[in-house]
Amino acid sequence: MSVDSQPSARPHVLRRKYLLDAGFQVRYILRLAALGGGGVLLVGVLAYRxxxxxxxxxxxxxxxxxxxxxxxxLAGVGALGVAGVLALFGLVLTHRVAGPIHVMSLYIATLAAGRYPRMRPLRRKDELRGFFDRFSEAVDRIREREAEEARLLSEVIEALEPLATTQDAQAALSILSSIRARKRQATEGPTAGALKSVA
Known part of the structure; x- marks a missing residue:
């Protein structure tokens, strides 16, 4: 087997679809456009008067x-006012997006630690609901698969225990038992209370 010594070049990917979540993107594009355009229009009308x-x-x-x-x-004060309003709007928007991302990153950290988090629903006005729902569904399916594997390991261990007469066979059963215990602990054990502080 030969190893290619040339670094693999990443293919150039041209993204042609910019509206990936049209409902979310269009809603906030229109809101930002209305705030910016309305602010400039207001300053323009006052300047004209x-x-x-x-x-x-x-x-x-x-x-x-x-x-x-x-x-x-007037133009300077208007620009500062529009910038302030857009900054506040951006804070609200980013909080509605960053909140779910923060929660999911805590869930991923819990998964990386070998545990399954207790999923909680997002806040009423949070964004990324579709992504969060798919993420939650994936975690639930993986948890169910782990629980099923722990159950099957129990059956295998019970069937092999009477047959494990050699030291190697008993060592193999010990390894299977530790895998089963880890799977049970991950799927049934309590999770860390790290999500209590999430806003």
């Missing part, structure tokens, strides 16, 4: 200059 008021009053060049400075200040 200031400009029109200056023109109607037959303002002097100095007054028009002052009006221009007011427009600049």
């Amino acid at each position: 200031i400009h029109q008021a200056a023109v109607r009053s037959g303002a002097s060049p100095e007054a028009l200059s002052a009006s221009g400075q007011t427009l600049l200040w």
Whole structure:
């Protein structure tokens, strides 16, 4: 068997589908567009009114200059306001996405430790529900498979115990018994209380 000494080049993958979860993505794209567009429109309308008021009053060049400075200040304050609103909206959005990701990462850590977590439902307004449901279903199926394997190991051990007369056979049964115990502990044992602090 020969080992290829050339590093395998990753194939270039061109992603053509950008709306993977259309309901989630379109909802937040429209909300962000409405907030940003609405904020810019509001600043534009106020700036136009200031400009029109200056023109109607037959303002002097100095007054028009002052009006221009007011427009600049208004645009700056408006930009900061829109940025603040979008930042708050982004905080809410990321919390609704980061919360489920955080919970799933705790579940993965529990799985990596050889235990099965007690799954809890997401909060009412959390996102990624479809992904979380598939993740929960996968964990449940793996847990059921582990429990079934522990049951089958019990049957095998019970059938082989009377036949295990040699030291090697007894050592093999001991290994099977430890695997069964580990599977039982993983599927039936209590889980860590690490999820109590999840917001």
